[in-house]
Amino acid sequence: MSERDIMEYDVVTVGAGPAGLAFAIRLKQVRPELSVCVIEKSSTVGAQILSGAVIEPEPLNELLPEWGKNPPPICIPATKDEFWLLRDAERATKFPLTPPQMHNRGNFIVSLGALCAWLAPQAEALGVEIYPGFAATEPLFDEVGAVRGVRIGDMGVAKDGSHKAGYTQGIDIHARTTVLAEGCRGSLSKVLISKYHLDDDSDPQTYGIGIKEFWQLPPGRAEAGKVMHTLGWPLNSRTYGGSFVYHLDQDRLAIGFVAGLDYEDPLFRPWEAFQQFKHHAMMKELLDGGSIISAGARALIEGGYQSLPNVEMPGAMLIGDAAGLMNVPKIKGTHQAMRSGMLAAEHLAERGSSAGWDTKLRDSTVMAELRKVRNIRPGFHKGLWLGLANAGWETLTAGLSPWTLKNRADWASLHTLDAAIRDSKPGPDAPSAEQPEYVARTLPPRDRLAGVYFSATEYDEDQPVHLKVADTSICVDRCTIEYGNPCQRFCPAGVYEMVEDEAGRRLQINAANCVHCKTCDIKDPYEIITWVTPEGGSGPNYQNL
Secondary structure, eight states: OOOOOEEEEEEEEEOOSHHHHHHHHHHHHHOTTSOEEEEEOSSSTTTTOOOOOEEOOHHHHHHOTTGGGSOOSSEEEOOEEEEEEEOSSSOEEEOSSOOGGGOOTTOEEEOHHHHHHHHHHHHHHTTOEEEETOOEEEEEEOTTSOEEEEEEOOEEEOTTSOEEEEEEOOOEEEEEEEEEOOOTTOHHHHHHHHHTTTTTTSOOOOEEEEEEEEEEOOTTOOOTTEEEEEEETTSOTTSOEEEEEEEOSTTEEEEEEEEETTOOOTTOOHHHHHHHHTTSHHHHHHHTTOEEEEEEEEEEEOOGGGGOOOOEETTEEEOGGGTTOOBTTTTBOHHHHHHHHHHHHHHHHHHSSSTTHHHHHHTSHHHHHHHHTTTTTGGGGGOHHHHHHHHHHHHHTTTOOSOOOOOOOGGGGOOOHHHHHHTTOOOOOOOOTTSHHHHHHOOSOOSHHHHHHHTTOBOOSSSOOSEEESOHHHIIIIIHHHTOOTHHHHOTTOOEEEEEETTEEEEEEOGGGOOOOOHHHHHOTTOOEEEOOOSTTOBOOOSOO
8 A cells, every 4th residue: 555645734624514614714814824724525515514594694794794795695584483383284373472592583594505615715715725525534643642634535445445447545634733523423523522532521412313305386485584493293292303494585495304313212204204294284385386406314413512522632623513512492503603613713823723622612602602502402301392391491591590401312212112112102103105195195205215316416336335334233133123123214315224135134225325414323222333434525415405
């Protein structure tokens, strides 16, 4: 094996999302002499970004004061808020008041992918080097154990590990400081949090799965600027989650569904529950006659204040959702991501290293915002109604409660198959996609593979499988009996499949379906699935998600 080429920078940033790009822009604004590069695994900047997204503009106003003169391509002022309880498939009750955290006047509905694609040239104009299509596969360390940079994955490796004709060895990128801005459940962040025991003093991190579609509606159907959220049906009262419906211009619509990954029912199917939600009488009337432009799924980080790890380590820093800064009651993380990136840049410019970054972040407005709402999400562990009552109390007291509720690991919350059936807690009654009546009456897409089609997912299938299962015998034996192989249900893209052939029952991994949501890495009850980066540029290519 030949010696790898090395590129040297002052700072390398992993991830061209809102946190990574805001960091890079701010750092070059205050220290233009520093060399900064951003590594992005997707084929183009923004191609694998998926979020609601309604954003608070204050960090963007501070970062680029003139941004409004040339805004991103999708940027609609929020004009109206609605909050609904769906009682069943037909009935809905509109709340007379919108929860204070969900007031959106002054905010903007955006495509976060389009926003990041718009931010990238702003960074490049300042001298930031951005490299999309290159996946950082592992961290590098110096002789004393500090992070020294990252390794870019090899290109042209066959599934069996051999080198194909176009094989290219990945390079090593060395930097004085490595900034991890990978977003929720980043693969390098996960490795480094474990290596440096950064979460030893925090609660387990918790997550949700968000599934989103971008629609073109018939003329006159959308109300540009309208922001709508729902809770209730088709989720039962034990399952946290709800929907968002954001009306854009040109009769376009962003619609999505979020389910907390602390759900208990091993038979729950998040993707099918979303499809069922679209058949609520109110939603069906809105969507009928429309068409999907793009669709995808992504895990959301929900642990908040008590699950925040230490965000500094020798030679590296965590920012944005890699650190876990999403404000769940607001259903917003972009302003937190950008703010943390800007603060990290200012800290690095002043101090020259990651030392002191954890203290800086915890003393900032970013953490003050999370502390005020720290008990709202874990309050829903006791169900919808107690969760709503607790959320109201926490809102009235502005988070001044003397207690801090505990978070629990999502993988540990799943009931066994026997217990779920015995306790008669079957969860949402989303019908199986195999049932003819489901296929006949559903709005598009008709099954998960059609959903994958709308994500424009592309892979060279002759590459190593990037979903590592430590012991597949557990899937065949224990998991079949204890949980009924829930990976077949929690994955929104049909990646995991238990098949019977001449060799017997086995797990089949359809890695070319993967949309990089990371749900399997989070919800697997045995913690034996590890998501790693595929070849750079592989995966979904979202349009305006």
